[in-house]
Amino acid sequence: MAYTKRKEARYIAHLDLIRVFDRALRRAGIEVVYSEGFNPHPKISFGPPLPVGVEGTEEYVDIELKIQEEIAEQPFLIRIIGDLQKQLPEGIELVDYAIMPPGSKALMAVINLARYRTEVPLLEPLSAEAFQKACDRWLTREEAMSIRLQKGKKTERNIRPLASEIAVIPIENANDNYSLIAHRIKNNENGMVFLCKFDIKTGNDGSVRPVEILESISILENVPIDLPGVLTTREGLYIRKGQDLLKPIEYIRTVQ
Amino acid sequence: MIVKNNEWIRKRLDRILPKVMKPGRYVGGEWNMIRKDWDKTDVRVSFVFPDVYEVGMSNLALRILYGLLNTYPHFLCERAFAPWPDMEEKMKEEGIPLYSLESFRPLKEFDVVAFTLQYELSYTNILNILQLSEIPLRTEERAAKNNWEYPFIMAGGPVSYNAEPLAPFVDFFLLGEGEEQFPAVLEIIREGKKEGLTKAEVLTRAAKIQGIYVPEFYDFEYDQLGLISQVHVNSHAPKVIKKAVVKDFSSAYFPEKVIVPYTEAVHDRVMLEVMRGCTKGCRFCQAGMIYRPLRERSPEILLKQAEKAIQETGYEEISLVSLSTSDYTCVNRVLEDLMSKIQKKGVSISLPSLRLDSFDVKIAEQVQKVRKSGLTFAPEAGTQRLRDVINKGVTETDLLRTMESAFRAGWSNIKLYYMIGLPTETFEDLDGIVGQARKVLEVARKTGRRDARVVVSASSFVPKPHTPFQWEGQDDRVLLKEKQEYLRKRLRDQRIKFLYHDVGTSFIEAIFARGDRRLADLLEWAVRAGCKFDGWSEHFRYDLWQQGIAETGIDPHFYANRRMAHEELLPWDHLSSGVSKEYLIEEHKKALTEALSPDCRGKCGRCGVCPDLAKPVRYKI
Numbered sequence: 001m002a003y004t005k006r007k008e009a010r011y012i013a014h015l016d017l018i019r020v021f022d023r024a025l026r027r028a029g030i031e032v033v034y035s036e037g038f039n040p041h042p043k044i045s046f047g048p049p050l051p052v053g054v055e056g057t058e059e060y061v062d063i064e065l066k067i068q069e070e071i072a073e074q075p076f077l078i079r080i081i082g083d084l085q086k087q088l089p090e091g092i093e094l095v096d097y098a099i100m101p102p103g104s105k106a107l108m109a110v111i112n113l114a115r116y117r118t119e120v121p122l123l124e125p126l127s128a129e130a131f132q133k134a135c136d137r138w139l140t141r142e143e144a145m146s147i148r149l150q151k152g153k154k155t156e157r158n159i160r161p162l163a164s165e166i167a168v169i170p171i172e173n174a175n176d177n178y179s180l181i182a183h184r185i186k187n188n189e190n191g192m193v194f195l196c197k198f199d200i201k202t203g204n205d206g207s208v209r210p211v212e213i214l215e216s217i218s219i220l221e222n223v224p225i226d227l228p229g230v231l232t233t234r235e236g237l238y239i240r241k242g243q244d245l246l247k248p249i250e251y252i253r254t255v256q
Numbered sequence: 257m258i259v260k261n262n263e264w265i266r267k268r269l270d271r272i273l274p275k276v277m278k279p280g281r282y283v284g285g286e287w288n289m290i291r292k293d294w295d296k297t298d299v300r301v302s303f304v305f306p307d308v309y310e311v312g313m314s315n316l317a318l319r320i321l322y323g324l325l326n327t328y329p330h331f332l333c334e335r336a337f338a339p340w341p342d343m344e345e346k347m348k349e350e351g352i353p354l355y356s357l358e359s360f361r362p363l364k365e366f367d368v369v370a371f372t373l374q375y376e377l378s379y380t381n382i383l384n385i386l387q388l389s390e391i392p393l394r395t396e397e398r399a400a401k402n403n404w405e406y407p408f409i410m411a412g413g414p415v416s417y418n419a420e421p422l423a424p425f426v427d428f429f430l431l432g433e434g435e436e437q438f439p440a441v442l443e444i445i446r447e448g449k450k451e452g453l454t455k456a457e458v459l460t461r462a463a464k465i466q467g468i469y470v471p472e473f474y475d476f477e478y479d480q481l482g483l484i485s486q487v488h489v490n491s492h493a494p495k496v497i498k499k500a501v502v503k504d505f506s507s508a509y510f511p512e513k514v515i516v517p518y519t520e521a522v523h524d525r526v527m528l529e530v531m532r533g534c535t536k537g538c539r540f541c542q543a544g545m546i547y548r549p550l551r552e553r554s555p556e557i558l559l560k561q562a563e564k565a566i567q568e569t570g571y572e573e574i575s576l577v578s579l580s581t582s583d584y585t586c587v588n589r590v591l592e593d594l595m596s597k598i599q600k601k602g603v604s605i606s607l608p609s610l611r612l613d614s615f616d617v618k619i620a621e622q623v624q625k626v627r628k629s630g631l632t633f634a635p636e637a638g639t640q641r642l643r644d645v646i647n648k649g650v651t652e653t654d655l656l657r658t659m660e661s662a663f664r665a666g667w668s669n670i671k672l673y674y675m676i677g678l679p680t681e682t683f684e685d686l687d688g689i690v691g692q693a694r695k696v697l698e699v700a701r702k703t704g705r706r707d708a709r710v711v712v713s714a715s716s717f718v719p720k721p722h723t724p725f726q727w728e729g730q731d732d733r734v735l736l737k738e739k740q741e742y743l744r745k746r747l748r749d750q751r752i753k754f755l756y757h758d759v760g761t762s763f764i765e766a767i768f769a770r771g772d773r774r775l776a777d778l779l780e781w782a783v784r785a786g787c788k789f790d791g792w793s794e795h796f797r798y799d800l801w802q803q804g805i806a807e808t809g810i811d812p813h814f815y816a817n818r819r820m821a822h823e824e825l826l827p828w829d830h831l832s833s834g835v836s837k838e839y840l841i842e843e844h845k846k847a848l849t850e851a852l853s854p855d856c857r858g859k860c861g862r863c864g865v866c867p868d869l870a871k872p873v874r875y876k877i
Binding site for chain 1: 270271272273274275278279280282283284285286287516518519520566567568569570571572601602603
């Protein structure tokens with residue numbers, strides 16, 4: 001299933017999502033397959049974690065459901081999706097689904113690209129061209145080290161190879177979908193907000209957050225970004241194979 | 257100037273939430289959260305649990321009162337918790353005041369800010385929350401401003417039975433059960449707002465309700481020894497405030513649609529309250545005294561509540577809670593019914609409070625079919641003599657027999673809870689603890705459980721008001737440390753884990769447990785110095801407390817370690833749980849002669865609660 005993670009739901013930690021879905025499924029009266037053993041847990045697995053606070057417009061979850069064989073798949077699924085939706089918290093909306101063929105690989109194993117959109121407020125005026133140039137300069141670097149603080153431990157790594165594209169979109173080119181941003185610009189004391197799009201590698205080998213890239217750009221390329229004001233949305237997760245870019249659900253359909 | 261309203265707060269939060277631990281604590285929006293129209297309600301209450309979200313959300317009182325108050329169309333109740341220090345720091349940086357999770361409104365905008373007092377060590381958090389809400393700490397400072405500018409500061413919960421150290425900060429306390437009295441006092445505030453009364457006039461009316469204590473109507477005089485010599489009571493107020501009791505507990509309001517937190521709470525499950533009160537009469541136990549009489553809930557009602565609650569929450573676990581669930585008359589029947597109806601939905605059942613004298617391994621086995629992680633027992637003392645002193649009617653034979661069946665049923669981890677520093681305790685009693693732990697391991701060996709592990713947990717005795725031990729002093733810190741060390745040396749064994757509490761924390765707890773109003777200055781000093789989350793060892797600052805004690809000139813031993821006399825006027829004598837002082841004195845005397853008092857289900861001990869205040873309720877099996 002593909003779902004959104006918006007509004008307050010974006011503060012639900014990735015590890016807590018499994019309980020959120022498990023309880024919603026129980027309220028909806030949908031039976032889930034449980035693992036065997038001393039500590040049975042529901043067979044629900046998620047795609048790459050969304051950093052807490054980042055919105056997602058198409059996130060993915062695999063759920064193993066118990067069904068009787070005589071049930072017709074499509075009407076059953078439509079009912080299930082409807083029942084589950086009613087029990088999900090505000091901000092989590094089911095937007096697409098597909099039945100996974102037996103033996104499919106887990107989402108985490110196949111998804112390898114994430115596309116993000118960020119709203120980036122600047123502390124001082126700068127032209128879109130200059131900002132784009134700074135991003136391009138950053139992309140030509142071989143190395144951009146970033147320090148992440150996790151559980152009190154500092155780890156340093158090169159984040160540069162994880163980003164493949166950064167596009168700065170001047171606001172006048174932003175379409176109606178971004179009217180929210182126009183509102184934000186009006187309310188921004190410095191009157192300068194850009195949209196940035198990122199293509200970032202993701203998957204089992206880890207990933208990088210757009211705000212970490214922006215932090216690196218602000219330091220290395222000297223761009224005055226108001227980092228705490230950056231609002232990030234993950235717009236999509238993809239499976240990239242050579243030139244092809246497939247959404248997970250399209251991918252399942254092609255496998256079938 | 258920026259208006260710090262709810263919209264501003266919500267927006268501002270997005271700047272800091274990604275940088276704090278567990279941001280889910282601070283945004284609400286959970287399943288079953290109640291969002292009411294602010295403008296369509298007359299009295300708005302912010303219910304504050306003065307600890308971190310995961311602890312507060314586990315509290316039954318919060319669940320009940322939040323649900324209950326919001327059933328009234330005129331009232332609105334929203335939640336607030338103490339922000340963890342990392343969040344507090346960020347909020348201060350961004351200038352965000354403390355707000356409610358439902359509407360993000362600053363607490364200052366509410367009519368009532370209601371604190372629940374569950375433990376003395378949360379006192380600093382209460383004052384800190386007022387600071388973070390930009391509300392002046394003391395009643396008199398709030399009154400000096402425009403009369404209705406600040407909310408009423410209210411407090412309730414078990415610690416209200418002696419919350420004198422908080423008296424100068426709180427407008428009124430609710431003593432006892434809130435299900436009927438809380439709405440009643442809100443109604444008085446509603447009328448007061450409509451009629452244009454002053455807050456003082458509202459308080460005068462409120463003081464007439466059973467259970468409402470307005471501390472500013474009481475003045476204390478002290479003699480040259482520092483003892484209370486006289487209490488002056490305002491003519492509008494009762495001399496003694498009697499606790500409120502729900503008329504019919506069994507059919508009283510119970511919330512099935514409880515909030516389901518996203519970030520895991522400490523008790524993250526459905527809690528069914530099977531009964532209130534306890535009949536055992538352990539002499540150190542405040543809960544056992546103040547929640548009297550024992551009232552059970554009918555099995556039919558419990559079953560309905562359980563089914564509805566699972567339906568509404570989707571929780572995977574349901575727990576039967578009370579002070580001593582295995583004493584509930586129909587426990588077997590309720591468990592059987594629950595298991596046949598609920599367990600097949602993948603919902604497990606748990607019993608958090610088991611007493612070993614009535615513990616039935618068969619029950620536990622049925623309940624905890626899958627996980628045999630651990631069983632907890634509380635013998636409280638190491639020798640029969642001391643167990644008789646505290647009126648804990650448990651013998652070592654009981655304990656060992658229960659252990660044997662537990663080991664045979666497959667358990668291998670046992671937790672034993674003890675208290676050290678109990679009245680009359682000697683080192684022989686400590687040897688008893690060591691001996692008991694070893695005997696449990698010996699039983700394990702005999703039953704073929706060589707992998708058995710025993711956790712021995714020893715907390716330090718804190719004399720609590722309204723108990724037969726309220727006159728006893730706490731052991732000196734040096735002696736408590738010596739006792740801990742004594743046990744630690746003798747419990748060195750790979751199969752035993754010894755846990756004990758910081759003595760400094762227990763000392764501060766003891767000071768405030770038996771404290772009077774004169775401690776308010778120390779409390780305020782400590783909060784201004786940065787004391788908070790005193791119950792959390794990583795935040796407890798004994799050094800600051802020591803400094804505060806020195807600067808405010810308070811004698812801590814007067815409160816914590818002194819043995820008080822039966823004839824003394826105590827700072828909580830005007831607050832009544834229904835249990836009479838005569839009964840407590842008699843129980844105290846019996847303790848010192850090692851005489852037992854029977855369970856009051858068998859023979860009434862004439863504590864004073866029944867039949868005037870309420871009557872006991874039991875159901876037939």
